[in-house]
Amino acid sequence: MSQGTLYATEQIRSLAPKAIVQHFKLDVKITDKDDTYHKYFPLNKIPAFIGPKGFKLHEIIAISLYLINLADPKSKLLGKNAGEYAQILKWASFSNTEFLPTIATAHKSINGIIPYNKKLVDDALAYLDKVVAIFDARLANYTYLVGERITFADIFAATYFIRGFNWFFGTEWRKQHPNIIRWFNTVVASEYLVDVIPKFEYTDKPEVYVPPKKEKKKQEPAAKKEAAPKKPAAPAADEEEPAAAPKPKHPLEALGRPKAALDEWKRVYSNEETRETAIPWFWKNQFDPEEWSLWKVDYKYNDELTLTFMSNNLVGGFFNRLSASTKYMFGCMVVYGENNNNGITGAFLVRGQDYKPAFDVAPDWESYEFTKLDPTNEESKNFINNMFAWDEPVVINGEKREIADGKVFK
Ligand SMILES: N[C@@H](CCC(=O)N[C@@H](CS)C(=O)NCC(=O)O)C(=O)O
Incomplete structure (x- = not known):
């Protein structure tokens, strides 16, 4: 059973x-x-x-x-005795309540997933240093967190340190924390984690806040503003969110239900082979030009992008801020190129014929350029397919650029 x-x-x-x-x-x-x-x-x-x-x-x-x-109730992962078991629980709870929420708060605020607040970020990062110092003190004298052998405490804490290395523990930090690095490398190479650790890149530099570019907003009539209210930022990746404010009505609700529900397409996209099954399904069952439009979306300030993972974080933040429009669109954005020479582009399916009501829920939507795509044009259709499948280099100004990373908005 x-x-x-x-x-x-x-x-x-x-x-x-x-x-x-x-x-x-x-x-x-x-x-x-x-x-x-x-x-x-x-x-x-x-x-x-x-x-x-x-x-x-x-x-x-x-x-x-x-x-x-x-x-195995006698598993070595649970420690040798009650004292060790209690220490395992101590490290697990400490990681779960002190380490992860702290690092997630700083990450979310820096990336606009919750509103940026310098004091919040500074306080979180200062507290994170104190939390890390407690790990460091133990690991300066011992190979593992509890006893002399690997336990659940190590497996658990090491998985959370991945987020540290994704976001904040850059090259300098790693030089200053050799005990933690030695421990982390040992634990992730252990028989328990070696096959499941996702491929991830150590960040070189800690994440820092980059204010979103904003163009001067044209004065809009008050009535229109009311028609397109902004929603607070979207739920974050790894942590719980503060209680959401009551949802204002989305302007695209006025278009009524489409013939093909977007959820069905999102399910097909998530579960089926993209090229072979999902894309043909999309053209056959989802895209009806009467009800939907297709858009190329390009970041306007590619020349200011630096590390590819930061560009991808920028896309992630944008997607989070677009969450009020999840019901009305689907899209993929990719980061092409390499560190210090990369760009962001993507393709979106949007309910209705205008991109603005779907995108202007995100405060930084004006940092992107929107070009309507006509799928009867072979080149545009290929671009959409390539963005959805995200498995081939993207052609930028006639040059093929490898895709470094990307995200799906669904
Ligand atoms: N207290 C729970 C917290 C679980 C939790 O917050 N999980 C995150 C993922 S790491 C989550 O599901 N967040 C809500 C969301 O992303 O919608 C636990 O320790 O298991």
């Missing part, structure tokens, strides 16, 4: 329980959120677990420990 279902996504809290399931070859299905998940986990948080006979769990620490126990 199946041992259950683990609901996991790309978010970092998914990684430790996924690693446990895979390492111990548990008969646990790992899946994205589905209708059953939504029925039982109204907070919409990941990870979550449903076992046999309606047994349900949320909270990463509880789920992970349950899974280890399921595999």
